[in-house]
Amino acid sequence: MDIRNRIAKRVAAYFKSGDVVNLGIGMPSLCPAYSDPGVMFHTENGLIGVGPLSTGLRQVESFTNASGQQFLPLSGASAFDSAESFAIVRSGRLAATVLGALQVAENGDLANWARPGKMVGMGGAMDLVTGAPKVIIAMELCARGGEKKILKACTFPLTGRACVDHIVTEQGVIDVTARGLVLTDIVDGVTPQDIARQIEPELIVADDLRIMEA
Amino acid sequence: MDIRNRIAKRVAAYFKSGDVVNLGIGMPSLCPAYSDPGVMFHTENGLIGVGPLSTGLRQVESFTNASGQQFLPLSGASAFDSAESFAIVRSGRLAATVLGALQVAENGDLANWARPGKMVGMGGAMDLVTGAPKVIIAMELCARGGEKKILKACTFPLTGRACVDHIVTEQGVIDVTARGLVLTDIVDGVTPQDIARQIEPELIVADDLRIMEA
């Protein structure tokens, strides 16, 4: 499995039937392929019940996801306006949101919308990290140039403070806990020391460290 | 015409086709019989397009007005929840609201929801007098015992401050203006002095005093 699908599959394991989950743009949109069919997905523009991307005759303009891609609504879908959509987000009734990240801090601070001097807007990310009971970050462990993304403190403008619960990467999964960052899952062939070298804060290894599917 | 219908007919003359008007419970609900058919009526529980009271087979539970009476929705009606209903009220898009009153003050203060020590709640009246661009009071000039209702200052708990525009009574119509209370309409056989004696503040008589249909 490629890195993006590997991450999406591990993220999907957090969801159970009956959950309503918001998916951000990009990698998170691969999750539905791996999740329990009883999970319903929420798109911030205003719908619960996002299904697979649509093609051919079944393609209609009236069903598009947060990335603007056309999809087929699932059985049981409901549409609403964007204010109601964010009322759902802030209500605590979502099970989780899955977002990408530029930087995550040891205390769960998240920066995912702007680099210094380069701001194009945060979209719904700030509402999502404030409102969703669980914030799951789906990202590669390091940036393309190899710079660390998991830091003692974020240097980019924040999306939210102390909001991240799980960081799912291509090498393993790190939980943000009261006692610090805890490695809970690791890909076969990678050592906790390998991961520790690629992040800035101290890394605690869980007693029941699990193997993550590669 | 009886007093209640006389008042309702004069109130209806303030509305023109295309207006959306909120009607309070009681006397105001008689207005539609006298208004231009292009006027639409709003009920605070959540509908625009209130029609005549329904009877027999056409009576359904799903269309009731602010008094709980069943009505037939007019062609063009739309239903919405009570938050949207008051969003409409506060938005300024209503033409007017018609309410009863216990007391009205010279400056337009209104008391219509509570006597001292006897409070059963204000319903939507406080929102209506705050949100509607025009507040029309439909009431008898004096209380049953003959006590004055148009006062220098209200003694009952207020519904709103300086909110009343027109006071339509069985004897005439009084406008609340920056220069004081102005008698604009009078019923044949009543003199301005008769009305002046039944109110506490000074009464100005309009230059173009009109005769109100009895």
Add this chain to the structure above:
Amino acid sequence: MTGKIRSRDEIVAQFKDGQTIMCGGFANRGVPNNLIQCLLDSGAKHLTLISNDTGDADLTIGRLVHHRRVDRIVASHVGMNTETVALIEAGEIAVTFVPQGSLMERLRCGGSGLGGVLTKTGLGTIMQEGKQIIRVDGEDYILETPLRADVALVRARMADPLGNLAYRGTSRNTNPLVAKAADVTLVDADLLMEVDEIGIDRIVTPGVFVDMILAH
């Protein structure tokens, strides 16, 4: 598909003494009468009731007052119910009046994760007593704060097994707001529909807010 449809016994088991109950309806219409019967049957008492009104004496929501289950009421108007008025005057029920539009916004805040809303309604009246006055662009507003409940009782015209709800006419009234503002949301639906039978765009309350639908 059973989905969120639950037996009467399961619904009755949701109620406990001392709960805050939020109930849809306006002037006896659009009231979840079957859920009110479940609440009565549960025996729960010392309730706080949040509702637009309390209906008529011993009718619809008024039955909770008649059977003395309610210690405290938050409402916009209780004048139709002579029993409620008498119990308030006797000091046996505590009451908080909220202007109807502000009450609807307080329910919406409670259901939408908002901390409050600013309105001019009630300015210059006794309604502003004890409330924060906030100035925005040189204008004063009253801060109205969120209301939430332990259990919400909702009347819908249609419900599907996922909890998607639709309403009819003025029976919609406060129900879509109540549906969002409680930890547990129970539904009394006239019509139990199949999945997708209501229609994606006709649904008003998405099922994410609904926990249980009373079986027919």
Add this chain to the structure above:
Amino acid sequence: MTGKIRSRDEIVAQFKDGQTIMCGGFANRGVPNNLIQCLLDSGAKHLTLISNDTGDADLTIGRLVHHRRVDRIVASHVGMNTETVALIEAGEIAVTFVPQGSLMERLRCGGSGLGGVLTKTGLGTIMQEGKQIIRVDGEDYILETPLRADVALVRARMADPLGNLAYRGTSRNTNPLVAKAADVTLVDADLLMEVDEIGIDRIVTPGVFVDMILAH
């Protein structure tokens, strides 16, 4: 019945230099493209644009940016539109970013006669700079204030001559909020329906908020 249906010329005549324009749509979908063409044809410039985003470069709402009609943007995200980003970086367009949920609430306040709303969104970030922080029950919230416009551009699936509107799927998005928050509300509807054809309970935006519907 003509009702609120108006000719293209009458719609074009609504636009003037310096107006604040609020526009429905999300990521090029549910955008009132025919009204955007009317706005372009009017020649109006130095506009302030309030919208969730600015679409793609020279597509849908992005055409207003491409043709340099916009001096100032209030949006939640403009990253899809390379032209908008370049003009902001060049200092030729001023931009205010608002988190999407807060932007929706600010539109709703503007259309609902409310003075503002309290949210935790943005707390502890640069979004709280210059905003009032209000404390309720020991918790801090950011006060988000109303947004209104001179003219609202709305895309609907259906419109009747009274201005009652209904929407389809995710094309609903910001349109019902935009429809309420302007002095003049213009509608671009895919389908012109007869009175009562939409259905009392299927209508989302009541006609009271609508001023003009573009004729087909």
